[in-house]
Amino acid sequence: MKYIDEYRDGRLAKDIARQIAALADPGRSYHFMEFCGGHTHAISRYGLEDLLPANVRMIHGPGCPVCVLPIGRIDAAIALAMRPEITLCTYGDLMRVPGSNGSSLLKAKAAGADIRMVYSTLDALRIAEAELEREVVFFAIGFETTTPPTALALKAAIAKGLGNFSIFCNHVLTPAAIQNILESPDVRKLGTIKIDGFVGPAHVSTVIGTEPYEFFAGEFQKPVVVAGFEPLDVIQAILMLVRQVNDGRHEVENQYIRAVTALGNEKAQAEVANFFELRESFEWRGLGEVPYGALRLRPQYVAYDAEKRFSMVTPAAKDNPACACGAILRGVRRPTDCKLFGTVCTPDTPMGSCMVSSEGACAAHWTYGRFRERARQVDVGRAVA
Amino acid sequence: MKYIDEYRDGRLAKDIARQIAALADPGRSYHFMEFCGGHTHAISRYGLEDLLPANVRMIHGPGCPVCVLPIGRIDAAIALAMRPEITLCTYGDLMRVPGSNGSSLLKAKAAGADIRMVYSTLDALRIAEAELEREVVFFAIGFETTTPPTALALKAAIAKGLGNFSIFCNHVLTPAAIQNILESPDVRKLGTIKIDGFVGPAHVSTVIGTEPYEFFAGEFQKPVVVAGFEPLDVIQAILMLVRQVNDGRHEVENQYIRAVTALGNEKAQAEVANFFELRESFEWRGLGEVPYGALRLRPQYVAYDAEKRFSMVTPAAKDNPACACGAILRGVRRPTDCKLFGTVCTPDTPMGSCMVSSEGACAAHWTYGRFRERARQVDVGRAVA
Amino acid sequence: MNMMIKAYRRKLDVANGRVDLSHGAGGRAMGQLIEGIFHKAFDNDWLRAGNDQSAFSVPGGRMVMTTDAYVVSPLFFPGGNIGTLAVHGTINDIAMAGAVPLYLSASFIIEEGFPFADLERIAQSMGAASREAGVPIITGDTKVVERCKADGVFISTAGVGMVPDGLDLRSDAARPGDAVIISGSIGDHGVAVMSKHENLEFDTDIASDSAALHGLVADMIAAGGAHIRLMRDPTRGGIAATLNEIASQSRVGFRIDEDKIPLKPEVAAACEFLGLDPLNVANEGKLVAVVAPEGANAVLATMRAHPLGSEAALVGHVVADDNCFVQMTTSFGGGRIVDWLSGEQLPRIC
Amino acid sequence: MNMMIKAYRRKLDVANGRVDLSHGAGGRAMGQLIEGIFHKAFDNDWLRAGNDQSAFSVPGGRMVMTTDAYVVSPLFFPGGNIGTLAVHGTINDIAMAGAVPLYLSASFIIEEGFPFADLERIAQSMGAASREAGVPIITGDTKVVERCKADGVFISTAGVGMVPDGLDLRSDAARPGDAVIISGSIGDHGVAVMSKHENLEFDTDIASDSAALHGLVADMIAAGGAHIRLMRDPTRGGIAATLNEIASQSRVGFRIDEDKIPLKPEVAAACEFLGLDPLNVANEGKLVAVVAPEGANAVLATMRAHPLGSEAALVGHVVADDNCFVQMTTSFGGGRIVDWLSGEQLPRIC
Amino acid sequence: MCLAIPVQVKEVLPDHMAKVTLDGVSKIVSTALVDDVRPGDYLVLHVGYALAKIDPEEAERTLALIREAAAMGDAA
Amino acid sequence: MCLAIPVQVKEVLPDHMAKVTLDGVSKIVSTALVDDVRPGDYLVLHVGYALAKIDPEEAERTLALIREAAAMGDAA
Numbered sequence A, B: 001m002k003y004i005d006e007y008r009d010g011r012l013a014k015d016i017a018r019q020i021a022a023l024a025d026p027g028r029s030y031h032f033m034e035f036c037g038g039h040t041h042a043i044s045r046y047g048l049e050d051l052l053p054a055n056v057r058m059i060h061g062p063g064c065p066v067c068v069l070p071i072g073r074i075d076a077a078i079a080l081a082m083r084p085e086i087t088l089c090t091y092g093d094l095m096r097v098p099g100s101n102g103s104s105l106l107k108a109k110a111a112g113a114d115i116r117m118v119y120s121t122l123d124a125l126r127i128a129e130a131e132l133e134r135e136v137v138f139f140a141i142g143f144e145t146t147t148p149p150t151a152l153a154l155k156a157a158i159a160k161g162l163g164n165f166s167i168f169c170n171h172v173l174t175p176a177a178i179q180n181i182l183e184s185p186d187v188r189k190l191g192t193i194k195i196d197g198f199v200g201p202a203h204v205s206t207v208i209g210t211e212p213y214e215f216f217a218g219e220f221q222k223p224v225v226v227a228g229f230e231p232l233d234v235i236q237a238i239l240m241l242v243r244q245v246n247d248g249r250h251e252v253e254n255q256y257i258r259a260v261t262a263l264g265n266e267k268a269q270a271e272v273a274n275f276f277e278l279r280e281s282f283e284w285r286g287l288g289e290v291p292y293g294a295l296r297l298r299p300q301y302v303a304y305d306a307e308k309r310f311s312m313v314t315p316a317a318k319d320n321p322a323c324a325c326g327a328i329l330r331g332v333r334r335p336t337d338c339k340l341f342g343t344v345c346t347p348d349t350p351m352g353s354c355m356v357s358s359e360g361a362c363a364a365h366w367t368y369g370r371f372r373e374r375a376r377q378v379d380v381g382r383a384v385a
Numbered sequence C, D: 001m002n003m004m005i006k007a008y009r010r011k012l013d014v015a016n017g018r019v020d021l022s023h024g025a026g027g028r029a030m031g032q033l034i035e036g037i038f039h040k041a042f043d044n045d046w047l048r049a050g051n052d053q054s055a056f057s058v059p060g061g062r063m064v065m066t067t068d069a070y071v072v073s074p075l076f077f078p079g080g081n082i083g084t085l086a087v088h089g090t091i092n093d094i095a096m097a098g099a100v101p102l103y104l105s106a107s108f109i110i111e112e113g114f115p116f117a118d119l120e121r122i123a124q125s126m127g128a129a130s131r132e133a134g135v136p137i138i139t140g141d142t143k144v145v146e147r148c149k150a151d152g153v154f155i156s157t158a159g160v161g162m163v164p165d166g167l168d169l170r171s172d173a174a175r176p177g178d179a180v181i182i183s184g185s186i187g188d189h190g191v192a193v194m195s196k197h198e199n200l201e202f203d204t205d206i207a208s209d210s211a212a213l214h215g216l217v218a219d220m221i222a223a224g225g226a227h228i229r230l231m232r233d234p235t236r237g238g239i240a241a242t243l244n245e246i247a248s249q250s251r252v253g254f255r256i257d258e259d260k261i262p263l264k265p266e267v268a269a270a271c272e273f274l275g276l277d278p279l280n281v282a283n284e285g286k287l288v289a290v291v292a293p294e295g296a297n298a299v300l301a302t303m304r305a306h307p308l309g310s311e312a313a314l315v316g317h318v319v320a321d322d323n324c325f326v327q328m329t330t331s332f333g334g335g336r337i338v339d340w341l342s343g344e345q346l347p348r349i350c
Numbered sequence E, F: 001m002c003l004a005i006p007v008q009v010k011e012v013l014p015d016h017m018a019k020v021t022l023d024g025v026s027k028i029v030s031t032a033l034v035d036d037v038r039p040g041d042y043l044v045l046h047v048g049y050a051l052a053k054i055d056p057e058e059a060e061r062t063l064a065l066i067r068e069a070a071a072m073g074d075a076a
């Protein structure tokens, strides 16, 4: 597969890993956070951890839009979907995400709600056109990658005069989340946790470009390497980060030059800007309220905004207090530090955001990595004393 | 079963049959037409023919509303039912009646039409109330018995302001059909066919009373005995007819005095008169156009008249020209005289009206009586020379 | 540390839960459903072995195999439910060959949203029926389909059994002169189900006759095996369909006597309500046996001695008839044909 | 004059007709459907006998029985249809016990309105598949349910077969050191079906691998019967589910090598499109065999000599592991667990 | 045509409805077409509606006539 | 997050759509977010929409850098 297989060559990876080991200062440890679930998935799926030296450790960030969606938003979507006139269209990822009291869209569907999995906003539009007597709501979720397709669907619905199509908007913004993590007290407090650098988003960056990361690199003095989602991309980015740390640099570098530019996809940005505006604040599951961390429809499109159109309320819903996701998302703790991990909390019965999608830190570790527990008697990379 | 079992006592029947045989003049034959399919059914179902002397013969009349419904009305109902907004409610009897080109409501249902079998107009009303977004059409069919329930459903729909309920009216009238038969050229023409008397309807008469038959008895000089549908009722009525014929009388007698009065159910008549009016002419399958032989909704209820509301057209559709139903319904021929009987035409693949319902002359003979063919080498009772 | 085993599995919430698509996807949820409901209800070593098939020892000889799909609606009705039917019906088709039923398989197609509680009730009654009959359900399958792509649950069972040495019942074996015996009253099952049908709903105490007939059959074979020509359970289409099938397969006719056919007054009354002929109404715990004349009395006496045959009756005889007519002398004294029902058994008005 | 026989039966209009409720009602219409489509397609003496069950001779020994329901949507897909699956899948579950499949039963649940033409196409391919496999469909059942109470047609097949003397394959027989062999490329079936799925529709030449494996199995047993511990066909849930099932039933772990698992480039590409792991994708003509180390080479060589095993590969080994983990060395060089899929296999975006 | 059966009124219900019975089988039907329905009455039931009452005396009279005719036949 | 794959344009279709392919598997997707799409181009495909073009030269440059790093590692 062109532009895939080349970047999955394991022999090259082993060599690069050797180069990382050679460059990594044995007297210190390197903690890099990959913001994106896509990177988390690649790391776990390909067993990258096994290639890295013990003192280079990856911290799995909050970059999975499914994981960070608050329970209340799922509850609100379920309540909406249970209304007889509503057809809720959603990406398959959301079907199993648990709401309150063990509910989920999958169970709501079983209980009679008209919920359709779609592959694309194009499918949701098609449903709305074909079933004019239904109120078709698209459960929009995702980062800067997934927002432009939602914007185009809205644009098409307006152009076609589709009065039965609306959007339940849960689009969130990457830079705001990174800033939130860097500003969190435990990350800022010297000594408790150390993030030495970031692997920056791959596909989000195709849209927003590398420029938005310059601020963090400067303000927080952390190197950022934007990287593709293939395993060689990731390992090369780690090498680039190790080099920056060793050099004392904190620059934004672009490993994913084949698809990412400094300014990103300006056409996509413009489409998004036409239809969406910032929310002052939005809850990220695991992180809490993130200022300017999400989008909503502009007021002129209120008729297409399901929250307004159907007077949706987002009920308050708390995660299990024993769930350590918040700390995990900020790199302060690891999945196995959580008492619930692998017992009460598994991908079949997730208790917190990190277990919800296979890109969450806990789910990735459970699904791909838990065999390592036995081997790892002494946790050399443990950051919390 | 009270008021059923008493009238099914076979020993009494044999004795009455013996009395009929004793009274019947061996020098002549007696031909009585039972107008009603209910009588036809009872005669076939209980094997009454086997009890009667050879010179007393029953002719099966057109008294089955399913049989006499023209193909075009079925076609019209199917075309209506195929419209996506329509829910067509119908008595089960109509489901298998063939329209043109091998179609039927059962097949239309299989092809996707929303067709519901109901036991009562009450069920159709319930469906209309429960599914306000559907156009619920009741396929109304039947004689004077079945019309009052349709009238009451219409009354209730109006009272409830049910705007999605309407009626495809195919109600027909018994006296008109009897008159049509008596006035048909082959029946009038002396010598070709002889009807010596009528067994009058049971349940139709509970509604219209015995009075409407006085006209025929007088005008056509034919005895009429209104009779119940149980086999003893029928055999007693035959005895009463034999007596009248022997006496040279042509009176209206009432064998079914336990349920039928001279004036009938005036309340039911009034309800019908409130909502229905005569059609100048209506096609009876097998009989052709019968003047004043059917009802339609009064003009003030046009909104509830599916024919008007949905601009229904009744396409012209012809029976197989080899089908002898018309002559059979007038008593001129018998089912086995038809070339199609039992070969191309069976209850599974009916070609004409008499094979359509188990109360039709051909179907009753096929379903219950065809074993008699072998025995009956010489057809003593055959009326046509 | 065994994480697979340690991993907490939330208990199936049988009281309030519903089947969703994950229960048919081949993952842990499916495993939990199968174990928590089916294995528990059917409980036996074969299922516990967890193979995709089950093994058992058979003696050499003649075996029979049969299958039926059960799609009854409503799923629960007086006297049983779809699960008991699925056990009894398939056992009966084995027993009708004179065979000793040995094992059953069960395949479930479940509609998304189906309540666990109903599924468990069905599974439990299948387990009970199979234990009572001594015929274990040793292998099965579970599929889940989307809402409105099934009707609650459909069950297909298959079964195998061994035919006693020397016995060979065949559908073409009826001979003129043979006796026709019915094991009890007709129409109970069909009327019990129809009484709960949406638009027809009427009140009655009639319960389905659903029962496994292999015990009765074993007694019959012991008493008059050599004389029994064939047996059939008159299910869909009632005894009318069964007698017509036999007639056309054996190229004979029947002459039966309406007065001799056992019929409960309530069933007769319900048939009057619905305009149905009880001869067309389904049975699920009755059999029709065609028996050589010399064995008829012995077989009949044996049947009457069995609880499931206490009302057995000799209702008529096989006659030579090229037309394969099933003729009946009505209780009224006349003659009529008993035909298959044309089309579906619809409640009729006329 | 024989009126029953003379009575004209309008030919089934297979080109344009549809199944309606009368075809499930036990009357003549049903008989005509069954004869005109099923008996014609499956054509054998057992069905022609017209009994509610079919009889056959068996030698004494160990028999296996299995059943599966087939509800695949769409009904037709590259490489097969629901009917071929229903034949192959059940034969395979018999073959996985090392048994020689003998007979099949088939029960059909048909949605009102289903085109005769589609039904005939399905039945014909079932007949062809069963003849090709030498495993006749000897008994069956047909039910018709109302529109929107099924999804075109569902088929449940059951099957029986005889296990060769001395052979005893069991799910708990895997032992550390045993070799794990896969008979060919994985994921073909699931991808072929998904490629025709409504919302996912993509174009590809991938065809389902649907095939009957009993011939391959017979060769394997002849070559290394004593060394074969167990076999499974990795259907729903893919080889991930199959290996996890075996691991937990045998209380062992697996260590497999991603590089050695046969995978077609198009299947890999389709999985990229859909965000699926081919290890979770269904197969319908593949088997996983666990073989004692000393027999592995012989079994593998035999498999490669068979057309259905030409790409067979030894992909890993059984290891001792209380956690029953299925571990895989990725083609990238790292390690990972291969887990069951949680919930339904959904196309995912992330 | 017009299948109809004799049923007995068990209970008069509001809105011109009644619970009627035939040999242990009961059903709720409309009596809107018949006046003055009381428990114990026999009605002629057709498509869920009572069309007429059955007059017990006339029913007995009919049976008497039938028996009389049969007796004559028996004697014949 | 944001599963996306590189696909090649086989055919440009009206209304900003294109038929794209990956190793013999093809699908029709939207190219409304990317300008100037031509047959042979490689695109990054996400939820049915192309988000970006892939620059073949930069792709090669990345691979060269990777190989270079690997060579250093190999030597290490």
Ligand code: SF4
Pocket (backbone or CB within 6 Å): A320, A322, A323, A324, A325, A328, A335, A338, A339, A340, A341, A342, A345, A346, A350, A351, A352, A353, A354, A355, A356, A362
């Ligand atoms: S294991 Fe579950 S409960 Fe614990 S931190 Fe992870 S998601 Fe939260």
Ligand code: SF4
Pocket (backbone or CB within 6 Å): B320, B322, B323, B324, B325, B328, B335, B338, B339, B340, B341, B342, B345, B346, B350, B351, B352, B353, B354, B355, B356, B362
């Ligand atoms: S047998 Fe058929 S075609 Fe002939 S008269 Fe009767 S209904 Fe008409």
Ligand SMILES: [Mg+2]
Pocket (backbone or CB within 6 Å): C066, C067, C068, C090, C093, D052, D053, D140, D141
């Ligand atoms: Mg069977």
Ligand SMILES: [Mg+2]
Pocket (backbone or CB within 6 Å): C068, C089, C090, C093, C235, D052
């Ligand atoms: Mg059966």
Ligand SMILES: [Mg+2]
Pocket (backbone or CB within 6 Å): C052, C140, C141, C142, D067, D068, D069
């Ligand atoms: Mg299975």
Ligand SMILES: [Mg+2]
Pocket (backbone or CB within 6 Å): C148, C150, C151, C152, D149
């Ligand atoms: Mg349903």
Ligand SMILES: [Mg+2]
Pocket (backbone or CB within 6 Å): C092, C093, C096, C232, C233, C234, C235, D052
């Ligand atoms: Mg049977």
Ligand SMILES: [Mg+2]
Pocket (backbone or CB within 6 Å): C052, C053, C140, C141, D066, D067, D068, D090, D093
């Ligand atoms: Mg199986």
Ligand SMILES: [Mg+2]
Pocket (backbone or CB within 6 Å): C052, D068, D089, D090, D093, D235
């Ligand atoms: Mg299987």
Ligand SMILES: [Mg+2]
Pocket (backbone or CB within 6 Å): C067, C068, C069, D052, D140, D141, D142
């Ligand atoms: Mg059957």
Ligand SMILES: [Mg+2]
Pocket (backbone or CB within 6 Å): C149, D148, D150, D151, D152
């Ligand atoms: Mg459907």
Ligand SMILES: [Mg+2]
Pocket (backbone or CB within 6 Å): C052, D092, D093, D096, D232, D233, D234, D235
């Ligand atoms: Mg299997």
